[in-house]
Amino acid sequence: MTMRQNGSEVLGEATLDEWARDLRGEMIQPGAPGYDEARSIWNGAHDRRPALIVRCRGVADVLKTVALARGEGLPLAVRGGGHSIPGFSTVDQGIVLDLAPMKGVRVDPGRRTVTAQGGCLWGDVDAETQAFGLAVTGGLISTTGIAGFALGGGLGWLVRRFGLTSDNLVGADVVTADGRYLHAGGDEHADLLWALRGGGGNFGVVTSFEFRLHDVGPTVFAGPVFYRGEDAERVLRGFRAAAPTAPDELTLAVNLATAPPVPFLPEEIHGKPVVVVLGMWSGDPGAGDAATRPFRELAPAVVDLFGPMPYLAMQCMLDPLYPRGMWNYFRSAFFGDLDDTTIGAFLDAYAQAPNAVSELHIHHLGGAMGRVPADATAFGTRDRDFILNVAARSMDADGFPATIEWARAATGVLGPNAAAYVNFTGEAGEDRVRASYPKDTYERLVAVKDRYDPANLFRLNQNIRPSAAR
Incomplete structure (x- = not known):
């Protein structure tokens, strides 16, 4: 088979056959069985058609694939888990280097x-x-x-x-x-x-x-506590007051969300606004109840599911809420304090959420992360105690542009120059990348x-x- 790009031959059949002779992994081209499955990625918003997908089984396959892309001048997408929000895990009319078989x-x-x-x-x-x-x-x-x-x-x-x-x-x-x-x-x-x-x-x-x-582990003290949406301001103010005294062993986030139809929530709250405080106490499990209690009594709770659980259970607790194939656009911004103005802006954005699967996530940072010297790694922002991650999603293309605009507006309230987190940035662009790193770090x-x-x-x-x- 011949690789073609815009109707023109990219690689002749003989060239490609010779290249693939010592390939240990799998080479998948358009029209081959499994091509559509192999080209799909987690974020359903990106539907691209690579000219070649190489499922590498080892370093030798990676070396060969990089050499092919370099030698032929073809765009190269490197795929690990395939969760890239902007769709970097795939490419039109180029090569996807898929590391999925390499799971040692x-x-x-x-x-x-x-x-x-x-x-x-x-x-x-x-x-x-x-x-x-x-x-x-x-x-x-x-x-x-x-x-x-x-x-x-x-x-x-x-x-x-x-x-x-x-x-x-x-x-x-x-x-x-x-x-x-x-x-x-x-x-x-x-x-x-x-x-x-x-x-x-x-x-x-x-x-x-x-x-x-x-x-x-193997046991940690973790889970979520659900509050009613009408208590959102009270919860955020209480979270602001309690966060500065949180020990390093405790990491928490507040999600402004919509209650899913799950059996552990009362039916009358399904589909209604909720505020979810999630977190993990990774110290002595016996001390977890006292350490997390200030965050579990911020308002009358709908249900409190914090308790001892396996670390592995907490690590996969959110998996069902983020299935493969939904349309996703994420946006992020670091900020220093949950002051009244910031809380008000987040509540306004929450009230305007475009659908039941789009959410605002406010993560508490600091602790060990904040004590790493700024120049020790390339990570850009350590001097902010919080980050806002906006998960703007839809089930399909219907209404997706509106979710993108909502996400941009939600982070925009923190200012046009707010530093972003590259893993939670839904689009490519030099301006957004530069905003993610201090000037000296970027130049380095x-x-x-x-x-x-x-x-x-x-x-x-x-x-x-x-x-x-x-």
């Missing part, structure tokens, strides 16, 4: 580290590390890939106690644009490791990650980009443009 996980309990391949999901990593009572800050949805999550920072239920996922990244194996296979860690390619810790997928294909692990990222990807082969991401492309 190896825990070293003695060194307290885990090495995980780039196709792993958080559920894969959590299952292995919890066998030893260990964990690293992971995703709030267990089906999220570790790669994009870690490279962009990584906010999860352990962020206040142990920092970002990227803060715990101590080594990485990387295939670079020029075909080198490098290890970044310790004294090897320290500039690359620094950039990978928050700079996204700009610098190469990370085929494996090595993370520092910590004692967590450009220097690393110039060294490892001067031609910007890895540009399907929140792109740090090299000097030659600026």
